[in-house]
Amino acid sequence: MINLKIDPEFQSQIPPLTDDEFKQLEENILKEGKLISPLIVWNNTLVDGHNRYAILQKHPEIYFSTMPLPFESREEVLAWICKNQLGRRNLTPEQKKFLMGKQYSSEKRTEAFRGNQHTAKKSGSVQSEHNQKPMKTCERIAQENHSSASSVRRAEYYAHGVDVADELSPGFRDRFFREELHIPDYLLENLGKAKPEEQAEIFEEIKNYVPKPKKVKPNKVTVKQAEKAASNTIDENYDVPQKFLELYYRLHNAESLMRKSWEVTFDLNPKLLTHPEQVKVLRFALKPHLEFLKTLDEVLAESSSESSKTA
Structure with a gap:
């Protein structure tokens, strides 16, 4: 060496x-x-x-x-x-x-x-x-x-x-x-x-700069696109195929960006999880996002089930 x-x-x-x-x-x-x-x-x-x-x-x-x-x-x-x-x-x-x-x-x-x-x-x-x-x-x-x-x-x-x-x-x-x-x-x-x-x-x-949050609404087009994607149940040892690595990195970065944005928001607002009125604001802001994730999860679960039947 x-x-x-x-x-x-x-x-x-x-x-x-x-x-x-x-x-x-x-x-x-x-x-x-x-x-x-x-x-x-x-x-x-x-x-x-x-x-x-x-x-x-x-x-x-x-x-x-x-x-x-x-x-x-x-x-x-x-x-x-x-x-x-x-x-x-x-x-x-x-x-x-x-x-x-x-x-x-x-x-x-x-x-x-x-x-x-x-x-x-x-x-x-x-x-x-x-x-x-x-x-x-x-x-x-x-x-x-x-x-x-x-x-x-x-x-x-x-x-x-x-x-x-x-x-x-x-x-x-x-x-x-x-x-x-x-x-x-x-x-x-x-x-x-x-x-x-x-x-x-x-x-x-x-x-101290905080980026302005973009409005997130449930996107029917995105859900329809997700319906077309077949996905098996994924475990922690899943090895992403080479041809899908770029797609994986995009999804991973999107998730990481969202998480980091929330962490910054919590750091700047330490009472966001404890102050009653701030908790209401948080719940109101999260509602459409959680509904979107729930819908997407249901679509993926259904798609995974269909894949298992045809396998």
């Missing part, structure tokens, strides 16, 4: 896996018996493959290889990590915006470090052939990600805001990207723009 260095800053650019995603990755690696793709390294420091490397620590018998890349600076490494992660298909809008902002920030510092030589060379060739100005870094990143230059510039403030929040409250970044926290873009952008002496006040606003 080669002992690779873990750089916290490099690792923090990579969106975290959920527990289920990590478990599935581990099962896939054990099934293959080796890592199919090499770990990317720079001067014996891990650049890409942190989750796979963590699994290797648990299973040293697994064969793996490394691929060193000739980066010239930390900023170049950070820019590469962000660009590589932006090629993933399963990024949330928050993760994508964060990575675009970090890539833009890193590439700007890389160009400053090099004296902007790369841009100057590219500018000369483009101007001589097409008589056009060279594409700005934010414009290129925007084009690569089907976005706009202004969005990339705002993303830089946004990404810095996420980092500042994580410094003020360690673990914020992971919780945010696991969708346990729901903070509007403008608050994180404001935090990223703020002077150091202003950051604590803005972060206090972020901590």
Whole structure:
């Protein structure tokens, strides 16, 4: 086993896996018996493959290889990590915006470090052939990600805001990207723009932010769709088939989001379960949701029964 260095800053650019995603990755690696793709390294420091490397620590018998890349600076490494992660298909809008902002920030510092030589060379060739100005870094990143230059510039403030929040409250970044926290873009952008002496006040606003609840009504269309889905009785050892993993993650995230939202509400309203009038409000708010879940459960039970008869 080669002992690779873990750089916290490099690792923090990579969106975290959920527990289920990590478990599935581990099962896939054990099934293959080796890592199919090499770990990317720079001067014996891990650049890409942190989750796979963590699994290797648990299973040293697994064969793996490394691929060193000739980066010239930390900023170049950070820019590469962000660009590589932006090629993933399963990024949330928050993760994508964060990575675009970090890539833009890193590439700007890389160009400053090099004296902007790369841009100057590219500018000369483009101007001589097409008589056009060279594409700005934010414009290129925007084009690569089907976005706009202004969005990339705002993303830089946004990404810095996420980092500042994580410094003020360690673990914020992971919780945010696991969708346990729901903070509007403008608050994180404001935090990223703020002077150091202003950051604590803005972060206090972020901590106290409560998203407006969406009205939930029983949805007949959803119930009809559920009627079409056949489902057997599920036990705790059920192994979700590979082709349905994406569907499972969507359902799991929906349930987790609902539960976390209620936990925040209870934390902010400690008498919600004890104060008589607040209990009435809670019951009134929950009634349509509980009726919907009851209807859905009955549909699933009936569907499961029909499946057993035809099996």
